[in-house]
Every structure is written in C-alpha cells, then in structure tokens.
Amino acid sequence: MLTDEIIEKIKNSLIKDPRFSDLDFSNLSLSIPRNKDHGDFSTNFAMISSGSLKSKPIDLAEEMLVLLKQSQDSFFHDITVEKPGFINFVISKEIYQGYLADVLLKGVNFGSGPKNNKKVLIEFVSANPTGLLHLGHLRNAAVGDSVARILKFSGYDVVKEYYVNDYGNQVRLLGESLKERVLEKLNLVFNIPEGGYKGDYLIDVAESLLMTKDSESIMKEENSFFSNFAINYLTEEIEKDLKDLDITFDSWYSEKKKIHDSDSVINIKKLIQSVGGLYKKEGAEWIKTSDYGDNDDWVVTKSNESSTYFMNDIAYHHDKFDRGFDKIINVWGADHHSHISRLKASMKLLSNDLTKLDFVLIQFVRLIKDGQDVSMSKRSGTYTTIKDMLNEFNKDLVRFMMVSRSSDSHFDFDLDKCREGSDDNPIFYIQYASARINSILNKDDLNKHDMESANLALLTEEKEIGLIKKILSFPDTVEEASNTMSPHKVAFYLQELAAIFHSYYKNTKVLVEDDELSKARVLLLSSIKIVLINGLNLLGVSSPERM
RNA sequence: GCGCCAGUAGCUCAGCUGGAUAGAGCAAAGCACUUCUAAUGCUUAGGUCGGGGGUUCGAAUCCCUCCUGGCGUACCA
Structure with missing residues (x-):
C-alpha cells in the first residue's frame, strides 16, 4: 500500500539520527489533510514526540525535515513543515502513476488484504423461524453480510452462521397456531391460542400443509408434526428471502440438534x-x-x-x-x-478469551412514507416484510441504503426519496458512474490497445491525479472498514469516488485524437471501474454494465 | 432508577484511536445538454457541532454534569 511505503520511508530517514531512533514508530501515522495546501499526506509525529524528546513541536519538525530531505529521492515532490508542527508531504506524480498500473494487474483483488490465516465466525440475522423476515431483520442482514464480505476481502477466513431457534415454547405455540389455521381452512371452528402466532402468513403455511396429504390424517397428527412443518416451511422462506438479497450462509446452526439433542x-x-x-x-x-x-x-x-x-x-x-x-x-x-x-x-467464567468476542449492534430503522412512520403495518399490526420491500425496491437499493449509515446510528429510510430517478438516491449515482465508464470502454477498437504500454505520465490533469489518489486510498478504506466492522465507510468512499469521476467525465473527454492520451485515460477509467466493482461487491450491490 | 445508542446546515447523515479554515447528499437560488449516457456537472447561500464545566499547544472528538429522543432493564425466546 502507498501509505505503508510512505511510513516506511519516513521511519528509515528518522531512525538514522540517534536522537530519534528510540522513538515509538508505531505512533507514526499519516492522515490526508482536508486542505490541499497541506499536501497529500500529513503526519503529526513531531507533535506527539515532543513530550518524550522535550523539544518544541515546531523545532522537532524542522529537524525531522532536514533528515527527510537528506535521504529524499524522487518519491516526494515536496516536504514542508507547518505550525504547530505538522510535516506535510506531496507525493510525486510518477509515484501515483506507477501505483495505478498496479491496480489493473490486481483486478478483482485490488484493495484486498493478504490471507492472515485467522478464522472468523460471524453470526447474524438469526431471526426466529416463527415468522417471515421483516424490516427489523433487514439492516442486520445487510450489515452482517457486508461485514463478512469485508473481512473476507481483508484476508480472514470467514464462516457465516445463522442460529436457528427451533426449540422451546414458541415452537410449540407455532405448531398449535398452525393447527388452528388448518381448522380455519377446513371451515371449522378455530381459535389461535393465547400468545400464539396470529399473522396471516400461517394461513399460507396451512394451505401448503393441506396439499401434502388428506386433512383427516393431518388432524390426527401430534403438535410436533405441525411445529416441524411450520419451522421447515418458514426456514425455507427465510432462506429464500435472504437469497433474494444475495445473502447465503455457510452454517445453519440448529438449536434443537446442536444444543438439545446433545448433552x-x-x-x-x-x-x-x-x-x-x-x-x-x-x-x-x-x-x-x-x-x-x-x-x-x-x-x-x-x-x-x-x-x-x-x-x-x-x-x-x-x-x-x-x-x-x-x-x-x-x-x-x-x-x-x-x-x-x-x-x-459467562464466557469469562468459562475461561474463554474475551478479546476474541466482538459485537456489532444494529440500531433500528424507521420506514418513512409521506412523512409518516410506516414500519409497522397498520392493518395487521406486523412489521413490513422483506418480501414487501423487495416487491417495491430492487435489492441493490435496499442493501445499499441499509449499509450507508453507521450501524449504531438510528436511521430513517424515506421511501419516497429512494424511488428510481429520485435525486436522493446515491446507489444510482454510483452505478451510473460504472455504467458511464462501461459505455466508453465498450467503444470499438479499445480492446486493441495494449494497456501495458500506456504512458501514464500523460495523466497530468488535476482531476486525474485526484482520481488516482482516490483509487489508491481504496485499500486503506477497506482496512479501516474491516478493523471497525463498518460497511458504511465503504459506502461513503464509493460516493466520493463516483463524484470525482462524474466531475472529471463532464470536464474532460476521454477518447481524444491523441491515441496515447486516450490509452492512458482508458486505463484510468478501467481502474476506477475495478474499484467500483470491488467496492460495491463488498456491499452486496451489483455494478450494471449499462443503465 | 439503572444500562446502551444517539443529538453536527431546513432535512437525512459523515467526521469521534484529539489536529490545521467542521463536510456530503437532498431541499433553496442561479447556471450548463449539436459532445464518450443530463440518473450528470458548475456556482451561491446555509453552523453557538444539544447546554454548561474541565483536561492541553490544540476538543465535534476525551472526562464530568445537565437536557432531549430511541431502545433495553423476565424463572420469554
């Protein structure tokens, strides 16, 4: 990664001076300044070292600057010191261009981390199979799956698990409720028990059950028969809904089998x-x-x-x-x-290592329509189901919206603002960038270009360098998202990248008379496309070829 | 009462392991399509970062306190 290389260079320069050699270089970090006048990267290392070295930050920074400049090769275009003690770096364009060539080579792997041989178990959704998945599960599903994708991409060996709560009182009640629904279907007197499941969906389950064999023998069955049928049916529905969201699990952990049928x-x-x-x-x-x-x-x-x-x-x-x-x-x-x-x-009591245990808490989402909270259906008193949502909105939109905010922040999902064509719809904005790139890449005779020979030094426009910088920061974004289990960081990154691209697109023609320049720009676009695809994929969102 | 999350532009939210002049999208006002996709771009305006203390070179960010909203506080699962 670019930032790793920069840090390494700084460290190698400073460590030569015995005064600095004992410093804790793990504190040496880079940030990207908001203000362009402060360079491409900046470090506060002089300031945080001033305590232990008993010098003024600004003086330390100046001393460090001398060392940095001594060993400077053509990597840095400029290094400056700003008060109260920042050291700012401008990276040479050639370095950026060199790194860009690497993006195409890495392709679908660009941004990923090396395999770290660490096994992760991530459990999410785990909704009780006593009903259908609803809005309350949606954000959990989208965030959980995206975190899993991000961790995998960062080099972890990831197992996604769904804990199936198929045991206990509720299961008995579910069976009893289903039995009553069967009676209802047979036009007999029925009465759903106290605390039972009153949702309409059990009517569908009853219908489906009545198809399996004649009603007489069904009614002779014990309650566990009804329970099992309902659990199986609903688990399948849940699996189907998840599949419609492009979410699959590696492991369905049955409480009944794994915990109760064993000791x-x-x-x-x-x-x-x-x-x-x-x-x-x-x-x-x-x-x-x-x-x-x-x-x-x-x-x-x-x-x-x-x-x-x-x-x-x-x-x-x-x-x-x-x-x-x-x-x-x-x-x-x-x-x-x-x-x-x-x-x-309790895990500590059992001598397990708590540092391995981590939680992602998902705050509630409210659905807003015409300014009203419609999360709960007024008619049936139940939550809007995922099926309902997917009937109205496509999977990409739903998934993106669910991960586009920090998961520990409450969040209002305004349906009216997410409709197709709406201006307040970031996913289309990002996908549109990808579609626009495709439309250029699909132009004739581009395939004949030998990309490896493209002269990237021709990419000198400010917006081009800006795009390259953004592309190259993708691995850092992934790493941060992985460390903090925060898919929304990827979502924000993609919006920013798309914004820079759209602006560039409007401003600069890619396919120009100068073949060499076209070639270089096409390579830049191909790199953007790779990042868009890789990034969207981490969120479970597709990148359509055209829109 | 206690616990967790949140309070940042009119709205929805980023930024929070302390950094330089607090950001984005939408909404508002005004521009730009004979051009590789206008589902776009470019301007402008918009702020006591809930209030008050504290910590220090520096606080939206850390600590204390208060206020407001959400959620939780079972021999249910």
Whole structure:
C-alpha cells in the first residue's frame, strides 16, 4: 500500500539520527489533510514526540525535515513543515502513476488484504423461524453480510452462521397456531391460542400443509408434526428471502440438534459448577456472572427444571469458542444490548478469551412514507416484510441504503426519496458512474490497445491525479472498514469516488485524437471501474454494465 | 432508577484511536445538454457541532454534569 511505503520511508530517514531512533514508530501515522495546501499526506509525529524528546513541536519538525530531505529521492515532490508542527508531504506524480498500473494487474483483488490465516465466525440475522423476515431483520442482514464480505476481502477466513431457534415454547405455540389455521381452512371452528402466532402468513403455511396429504390424517397428527412443518416451511422462506438479497450462509446452526439433542447444556452446567459459578436460590439455579463483570446473576435453570434461553446461549457461545475461531462476531439488534455484559461475563467464567468476542449492534430503522412512520403495518399490526420491500425496491437499493449509515446510528429510510430517478438516491449515482465508464470502454477498437504500454505520465490533469489518489486510498478504506466492522465507510468512499469521476467525465473527454492520451485515460477509467466493482461487491450491490 | 445508542446546515447523515479554515447528499437560488449516457456537472447561500464545566499547544472528538429522543432493564425466546 502507498501509505505503508510512505511510513516506511519516513521511519528509515528518522531512525538514522540517534536522537530519534528510540522513538515509538508505531505512533507514526499519516492522515490526508482536508486542505490541499497541506499536501497529500500529513503526519503529526513531531507533535506527539515532543513530550518524550522535550523539544518544541515546531523545532522537532524542522529537524525531522532536514533528515527527510537528506535521504529524499524522487518519491516526494515536496516536504514542508507547518505550525504547530505538522510535516506535510506531496507525493510525486510518477509515484501515483506507477501505483495505478498496479491496480489493473490486481483486478478483482485490488484493495484486498493478504490471507492472515485467522478464522472468523460471524453470526447474524438469526431471526426466529416463527415468522417471515421483516424490516427489523433487514439492516442486520445487510450489515452482517457486508461485514463478512469485508473481512473476507481483508484476508480472514470467514464462516457465516445463522442460529436457528427451533426449540422451546414458541415452537410449540407455532405448531398449535398452525393447527388452528388448518381448522380455519377446513371451515371449522378455530381459535389461535393465547400468545400464539396470529399473522396471516400461517394461513399460507396451512394451505401448503393441506396439499401434502388428506386433512383427516393431518388432524390426527401430534403438535410436533405441525411445529416441524411450520419451522421447515418458514426456514425455507427465510432462506429464500435472504437469497433474494444475495445473502447465503455457510452454517445453519440448529438449536434443537446442536444444543438439545446433545448433552451440551448438561456439560456446560457441569463446567460452570466445577468453577463454583452455580448456586441455587428460590428453586432456581443461578450463574454468578456478577463475579465476572456483570451487574447481576442470572437464572440458568428455571424452577420447572428447564433451561433458560440464556443458558442455551451460553452453551451456543461456548461452542463457538470450542470450534477454534480467532474472532467471534455477533451482529445483534440494539434491543439485545443488555445481553452483552452477561454473555461476556459467562464466557469469562468459562475461561474463554474475551478479546476474541466482538459485537456489532444494529440500531433500528424507521420506514418513512409521506412523512409518516410506516414500519409497522397498520392493518395487521406486523412489521413490513422483506418480501414487501423487495416487491417495491430492487435489492441493490435496499442493501445499499441499509449499509450507508453507521450501524449504531438510528436511521430513517424515506421511501419516497429512494424511488428510481429520485435525486436522493446515491446507489444510482454510483452505478451510473460504472455504467458511464462501461459505455466508453465498450467503444470499438479499445480492446486493441495494449494497456501495458500506456504512458501514464500523460495523466497530468488535476482531476486525474485526484482520481488516482482516490483509487489508491481504496485499500486503506477497506482496512479501516474491516478493523471497525463498518460497511458504511465503504459506502461513503464509493460516493466520493463516483463524484470525482462524474466531475472529471463532464470536464474532460476521454477518447481524444491523441491515441496515447486516450490509452492512458482508458486505463484510468478501467481502474476506477475495478474499484467500483470491488467496492460495491463488498456491499452486496451489483455494478450494471449499462443503465 | 439503572444500562446502551444517539443529538453536527431546513432535512437525512459523515467526521469521534484529539489536529490545521467542521463536510456530503437532498431541499433553496442561479447556471450548463449539436459532445464518450443530463440518473450528470458548475456556482451561491446555509453552523453557538444539544447546554454548561474541565483536561492541553490544540476538543465535534476525551472526562464530568445537565437536557432531549430511541431502545433495553423476565424463572420469554
């Protein structure tokens, strides 16, 4: 990466002076100044070193400047010092041009990090299979999948997992509710039980069930038959919806099979017991999470001897650690934030390494239409489903909108402003850039150009250098997005890149009479296209050839 | 009450491991299509970064406190 090379050069220059050789160079960082007069890159290294060296920042910067200039090759076009102690660098155009040639070579891999042999488990969505996916799951799905894509691109070995909550009271209630819907379909008296599932979708499930065999034998079945049918049906629907969003999972982790059909819970309880983390009170069994950083203790075994949801979650997460991942990420809705501290405490109690455990909290999205919140359907009292959303808006738009804001920020999704052709629709803006590039690249006889021989030194316009700089900062953006698990950083980056491109496009003709110049500009455009495709792909958004 | 997230331009939001004159899109006002796609570009205007203290060379960013909004605070899952 360009920034790595710059840092390396600075370090090599400074380290020659015994005065600086003991400095902590891991603090040496670059930033891109807002103000163009401050160069391409800037470092505050002199300022942050002034404490330990007991000198004024500005004096240190001047001393460093001398060293930097001594060993200067043609890499830096200019190095200057500004008060109160910034050192600013202008990189030679040739260096930029050289790096640009590299982008085409790397192609789909441009921006990616080297394989780091670290295994990541990322669990997201994990909606209960007692209903259809709705708006509340959408942001979680989009963010989770994008984080997974970004981590993979950065070099991690990523496993995407969906925890299927196919066990417990709710499953029984689901079966009972379905049975009633079957009765309804048979025009018999029906009554959905207290706390049951009243949504319309179970009518569809009932219809589907009635196709499988005659109603008489269906009604003879036990409740578990209905439960199983509903769970299977709804899980399939969920999988289908996710597929429509271009989201697939590597692992569907069944609570029933993995946790309850095995001795997992019993074993974990023994484990907790063995470190004295379990005690009885008021007929229930409690875990001493308060000894491990949580504010309270929690019930793990109810007085009716069944395990709580929390206990199952402990078993599940302990298993995640057992499976040998280097990083375990949970993408949770913000309404689950209170579970974090108790889960962490219980994992600590079981001697798991908490530094491996990470959370992405997703704040709520509201759907706005005509200035009104329409997240909740007035008619049925249920949330807008993902199916409804995808009926009205394409997948690219929906996914982009869901990752275009920091996930810990509340966010209003205004439907009216996202319609096709709307000016307030950034995804079209980005895709349009890609389409415009294609339309140029598709012109005849460009393929005959031998790109490797393009003379990039001809790219001298300010906007061209600006584009190259932006392209070359893509790997840094990916790295940052990866480190902070923040897809929105990629989304913002792409909008900025598209903006510079559109401006350039308007201002400068690419295919000109001068073949050599055309060739160089075509190469620049090809590089932009690569970045747009790679970046959009990280967000699960396509790059149409034409619009 | 306690906990988590948020409060930045009229609106939706970036910027938050402290950096230089606080940004983008939309909306507003005005321009530019005989041109490789106008789903575009170019101007202009728009701010007590919720309030108040503190930390320091420097605070939207860190600390304290208060205010406002959202969410959570089960022997449900």
